[in-house]
Amino acid sequence: MDALIIVFVTGLISMFIAMAKKPVLVLATAMIGLSSALALMINQWWTGTGFIQLNYEGLLFDKPSILYSSLAISFVLLIIAGGYSYFKQEVEHTGEYISLLIFSLVGAMCMIAFTDLFMFFLGLEILSIPIYVMVGSKKRDILSTEASLKYFFTGSLATGILLFGTAWVYGATGSFKINEISAAILDGSAKGALLNVGILIMMAAFLFKVGAAPFHFWSPDVYGGAPTIVTGFMAAVVKLAGLFAFLKLFTFTFWGAYPLWSGALFGIIILTVIVGNLSALAQTRFKRMLAFSSIANAGYALIAIMNQSNWSTWNLWMYIYGYGFAIIALIIISLLVNDENDSIEGFRGVGRKNPFIGFVLTVSLLSLAGVPPLAGFFGKYMVFAAAFKQYPVLVITAIATSGIGMVYYLRFFMTAMAKEENESTVEKLKPSILQTIVLLICAIALLIGGYIAY
């Protein structure tokens, strides 16, 4: 709770301190604020209590919430540090960009730690609204504006559908609190059809938010049109919050109705992994490829939500850990390459121009593809292994499609590592010190991820 307040205040201060027209002050405020929030989270993890004892209805930072919140805060820290070179281009807006991302983090934390559906809904909106704005923040770019409008319309519709579903669930169970809902479903006092309709409608809205297959049409356009760093934020932080809220609401709260929603989710996961991976194969633009790869990854992560294991919280965390750090590293490299058309060809020879970037690119791509010593492999392994006994067909499909995934990750890797034909045009890529640190942290996180897992 105290960490949440600190994050919010950090957002406020970094918004107002921007009036000094010194972007570096904004960056420093954001870094200090978020780091102290992270420190508070870690402290609460070890001691079990926060510095200030605040317990209100609606939010509870228990151990899983602390775990996910810390990961979300770290992602935002890395994204702000890595994207600083982009944010400071327009000095007037630096404060707004950074504070909007931090406000969005507040929403993500509410969505992670909610104990009733009020708080969950508020968190979802606080998470989404700054992102709608940030997607459209490149005002001179028509694609960015289009992406923003598209995301706003489809996102508001999904929110409306979510609220509709919530109303049905409330009607059936008579409560907004997740433990009361869960109890009402388990003891059978909730009425069948009302509850079923509510759960399925809510699930549709959720699948939209995490970008699973039949509800994924917005994501390539939005990911492609958004400013690069915002794409990274959406892929890492929004997915994290959405997936954990999904886990908390479905695997734990709607536990009693498992047979109902697991059947639907089963088909959706198979569709998602196939559609995501096959469409990613055909892409020539980097961010669109990333969008389809994020669809496929959402599909794999949903497998952790499907299976009835006590470890699914931890498995999902590990999965998002591997995915998020790899995406952030790739996004920052793409920010450095800064190709006008955002095409994959623009990355040709990047690894040779700067060996350090080549190394980080290799690590993150191999981790996304799921090659053994890296975090991405452990995430996939844990999720698949836990689900294998119950759903062999699902896991086999997932493994087969991640084989397809291997193809486009490695093709991208080959392009990035290829020899530049025209040596004279080679110019050195120069990451700033901050970006070097961020890339280094991502690479280390991916390399040691496997040891955290055990």
Next chain:
Amino acid sequence: MSLETITTILGGLTIGAALMVVISRHPVRSVLYLVLTFFLISSNYILMNAQFLAVVNIIVYAGAIMVLFLFVLMLLNLDKDSEPKTHILVKIASVVAGGILFTVLIAALKDGIALGEAAAASAQNNEGLVQNLGQLLFSKYVLPFEVSSVLFIASMVGAVLLAKREKQVID
């Protein structure tokens, strides 16, 4: 007239107005029917003893949002010609999908009748009054109430960011 008759008439009017929103071909007429629907919904709220909700519904939806809708529609100047043509297959598919959803919702609502009667029997008469609502909002639900301020500040900052005129760059 008994309360039941009033409820039935009001409910019928509400559904009729809502249907007219969809059926009307002219967008402005459609919006005006929507305003009527909101007023009728508000009157339903009053029948359920939820005065605060009724007033807020009129102020926010019928007042602010609908006026905005009207302005946008008048500015957009929608004609028949500018309407996008949809393929007949798409139309059939959407009718089938919508029909299935409608059937499922109606079927599920049948369960709701018994539930609604039980809830009505146990409900207190003064539940929806402003006083009770305020007390709940500032005691039990104070945290969501306060957190919504984050939402407002984020959307204000966002609106300013998007709407502010950029310095013109002369090429």
